[in-house]
Amino acid sequence: MKPSKIANAYDQLFHLSISENFNQNNGINQHKRAIAFSKKKTNANVLDVGCGCNGRLIELLLSEGFYVEGVDISEKMITLVREKFKNQTFYHADICEWTIPKKYDFITAWDSIWHIPLNEQIKVMSKLVGALNQNGILIFSCGGTEKASEHYDASMGEEVYYSTLGINGFLELMIELGCICRHLEYDQYPELHTYFIFEKM
Numbered sequence: 615m616k617p618s619k620i621a622n623a624y625d626q627l628f629h630l631s632i633s634e635n636f637n638q639n640n641g642i643n644q645h646k647r648a649i650a651f652s653k654k655k656t657n658a659n660v661l662d663v664g665c666g667c668n669g670r671l672i673e674l675l676l677s678e679g680f681y682v683e684g685v686d687i688s689e690k691m692i693t694l695v696r697e698k699f700k701n702q703t704f705y706h707a708d709i710c711e712w713t714i715p716k717k718y719d720f721i722t723a724w725d726s727i728w729h730i731p732l733n734e735q736i737k738v739m740s741k742l743v744g745a746l747n748q749n750g751i752l753i754f755s756c757g758g759t760e761k762a763s764e765h766y767d768a769s770m771g772e773e774v775y776y777s778t779l780g781i782n783g784f785l786e787l788m789i790e791l792g793c794i795c796r797h798l799e800y801d802q803y804p805e806l807h808t809y810f811i812f813e814k815m
Contacts, residue, residue: 638670641724641755644801645671648722648753648811649678651796657681658719661745663709663754664726667694671724672702680720685709710734714745721746723754724809732764732777736787739779743791746814752793756784758800758808781808788812 652658656679662672665684672695675682685705686692692706705712710730721742730738742752757763757778764777779787785795788810797811 638668641671642674644755644799644809645674645722645724645753647797648720648751649675651811651813652720652751653749654719654747655679659683659716660720660722661685661714661718663721663723663742664729665691665695665704666726667691667698669695669698671722672699675720675722676702683718685712686726709738709741714741716745717747718745718750719747720751721753723752725755727754728756728776728778729774730777731775732762732779735762735777735779739784739787740791743788743793743812743814748814750814751796752812752814753809755807755809758806784810 658680660675660680660682662675662682662684665672665686666688667690672682672684681702682699683703683705684695685707686695687706687708689706692704696704709727723742727735727738746752757776757780759778759780760782761780762778762783763780764775766773766775768774781798788795793812793814795810796813798808800806800808
């Protein structure tokens with residue numbers, strides 16, 4: 615599935631993340647753990663990849679004194695999040711093609727990069743690490759499979775593509791990119807939803 619189709623799908627699915635039934639705690643404790651590893655506690659520059667329109671993670675990061683920027687491929691998501699956070703900067707772009715404009719102290723890609731094509735995973739992860747300052751923190755969620763894989767799912771109402779390098783694939787790549795793994799957790803076990811926290815050394 616091309617990223618443009620993901621954008622079209624989330625233009626139709628935006629209402630799910632702002633509905634009363636959405637779990638507002640999704641990802642909060644995981645990000646608090648990542649923030650605890652951050653050596654820069656104030657005035658840190660943060661990039662939220664696949665920021666969506668919900669804003670719960672942005673609010674958490676802002677409460678820590680961070681300056682947050684976001685990028686999302688969905689035009690609808692970006693329109694809504696810009697309305698909610700008028701003093702922050704948001705980019706409407708495809709992370710696979712987007713040139714990241716500066717260095718960041720903290721990057722989050724929560725439930726987002728698993729939608730990029732499998733053959734783009736290494737390039738995008740390398741790009742994110744390259745956009746981190748030294749000792750910068752990267753937190754991202756992924757499919758915790760044993761091997762690289764990809765599949766489609768329509769459980770949300772629109773067909774959406776997912777891909778992962780697998781646990782060892784991400785570990786091997788991030789170590790090669792000069793990062794150290796600070797945390798790895800199957801946070802919804804027995805589901806394969808997994809997240810990593812890496813520090814760029």
